[in-house]
Amino acid sequence: MTEGLLSTMDEWGPEKVVCVSDSRTGMRGVLVLDNTARGIGKGGTRMSPTLDVTEVTRLARTMTWKWAATDLFHGGAKAGILGDPDAPQKEEMLRAFARALSNEVPREYVLGLDMGLDERDAAILRDELGDTGAAVGLPAALGGVPYDELGVTGYGLAESVDAAAQHIGRPLSGSRVSLQGFGAVGAAAAKRLTELGAVIVALSTSHGAVHDPDGLDIAELLELRAAAGDACVAHYDAELLPVGVELDVRTDILVPAAREDAVDERTARETSAHLVVEGANLPTTPAAKAVLAQRGVVLVPDFIANAGGAVAAAFAMDARYSPFRPQPPQIFDTLSVKLRANTVQVLEESRARGHTPYETALALARERVHKAMALRGRLPRN
Ligand SMILES: NC(=O)C1=CN([C@@H]2O[C@H](COP(=O)(O)OP(=O)(O)OC[C@H]3O[C@@H](n4cnc5c(N)ncnc54)[C@H](OP(=O)(O)O)[C@@H]3O)[C@@H](O)[C@H]2O)C=CC1
Numbered sequence: 375m376t377e378g379l380l381s382t383m384d385e386w387g388p389e390k391v392v393c394v395s396d397s398r399t400g401m402r403g404v405l406v407l408d409n410t411a412r413g414i415g416k417g418g419t420r421m422s423p424t425l426d427v428t429e430v431t432r433l434a435r436t437m438t439w440k441w442a443a444t445d446l447f448h449g450g451a452k453a454g455i456l457g458d459p460d461a462p463q464k465e466e467m468l469r470a471f472a473r474a475l476s477n478e479v480p481r482e483y484v485l486g487l488d489m490g491l492d493e494r495d496a497a498i499l500r501d502e503l504g505d506t507g508a509a510v511g512l513p514a515a516l517g518g519v520p521y522d523e524l525g526v527t528g529y530g531l532a533e534s535v536d537a538a539a540q541h542i543g544r545p546l547s548g549s550r551v552s553l554q555g556f557g558a559v560g561a562a563a564a565k566r567l568t569e570l571g572a573v574i575v576a577l578s579t580s581h582g583a584v585h586d587p588d589g590l591d592i593a594e595l596l597e598l599r600a601a602a603g604d605a606c607v608a609h610y611d612a613e614l615l616p617v618g619v620e621l622d623v624r625t626d627i628l629v630p631a632a633r634e635d636a637v638d639e640r641t642a643r644e645t646s647a648h649l650v651v652e653g654a655n656l657p658t659t660p661a662a663k664a665v666l667a668q669r670g671v672v673l674v675p676d677f678i679a680n681a682g683g684a685v686a687a688a689f690a691m692d693a694r695y696s697p698f699r700p701q702p703p704q705i706f707d708t709l710s711v712k713l714r715a716n717t718v719q720v721l722e723e724s725r726a727r728g729h730t731p732y733e734t735a736l737a738l739a740r741e742r743v744h745k746a747m748a749l750r751g752r753l754p755r756n
């Protein structure tokens with residue numbers, strides 16, 4: 375495993391990988407600090423029964439590009455715990471994880487929310503490490519910015535979809551959208567996309583998919599989700615279809631907002647979508663990206679479209695030092711302006727340079743990180 379990890383290290387990072395375990399609780403976890411040239415390591419914390427070090431390493435690299443592309447001064451990092459987020463011993467594992475990383479948190483890394491963690495978990499992490507700014511994504515009752523509850527990432531994602539659709543001359547209003555994932559990101563995106571006039575024709579959770587070519591009733595699905603969580607799809611008045619159907623249905627826009635590597639070469643070859651906007655981190659394989667580009671399907675990369683959580687986390691980090699608590703309308707307005715502008719800038723430059731939006735956004739982010747590395751004396755002498 376270590377050999378594999380060492381061979382993936384490159385000129386950008388990771389700078390540090392810390393694996394931790396605790397035999398009493400069975401906690402096993404990892405923190406990856408990818409590149410901190412632009413600031414302290416920041417990125418959400420994931421809990422998943424299938425987590426591995428490579429997954430967290432890839433996510434941490436995405437954070438390096440995300441902070442740079444949104445021009446916020448944090449470094450790329452991510453942490454994860456191997457385990458079932460619904461297990462009764464979750465709190466004990468979180469506490470053990472926080473204790474094990476008390477050298478690094480919050481000096482080098484600030485904990486946050488990703489799949490499997492929510493605001494209550496952030497409160498536990500903070501409780502374990504004290505009021506030191508160890509975790510963001512805290513409940514409002516603790517003075518935090520509850521960015522999953524507010525649905526900032528999904529909101530920003532929908533704004534990015536709207537900006538991209540407008541830019542390519544196929545406006546969102548009346549367009550069909552298919553969505554993978556109906557969690558913190560997917561549900562908030564579905565709500566905002568509907569407000570913007572999109573017709574959501576399919577969506578899925580790991581319980582299954584629902585499909586209606588005339589449009590799903592998103593208000594009803596959101597109500598069912600409030601009562602039944604991600605099992606909501608099974609309670610909706612439609613046939614429950616196998617997971618994956620949402621990638622194959624006829625749609626204008628595809629929004630993968632669940633897992634990494636969901637959009638593979640086959641989907642890229644067969645999708646009817648003319649626009650793919652990445653809601654999840656790393657949902658499209660490199661080979662699929664190449665096929666989409668060949669077919670002229672526009673792809674807006676994750677670190678441009680799903681940066682809403684990062685923007686909100688940055689607000690929360692700053693709020694630690696400020697008597698002015700950012701209010702949700704200010705956060706939503708800021709991220710709408712920022713994500714729309716970033717989406718359009720990347721699409722415009724991509725057209726002008728004849729590169730894909732992914733290549734264009736990556737070049738922009740790399741240039742900023744490289745500049746910071748140079749200024750801090752982190753580049754090799756030759
Ligand atoms: N939360 C945030 O602020 C941010 C999250 N992201 C990224 O967005 C993605 C989703 O995160 P988030 O919404 O927070 O996570 P959640 O755990 O809240 O939701 C994940 C959703 O995806 C569903 N899902 C999981 N596996 C599959 C599958 N194979 N097929 C279809 N649906 C599936 C889950 O269903 P079920 O619960 O039934 O398993 C759930 O509906 C991740 O890649 C995350 O890194 C990116 C930026 C910020």
Ligand SMILES: O=C(O)CCC(=O)C(=O)O
Nearest residue numbers: 417418486487683684687
């Ligand atoms: O840094 C955070 O806490 C949230 C942002 C994040 O993890 C992401 O954008 O993937």
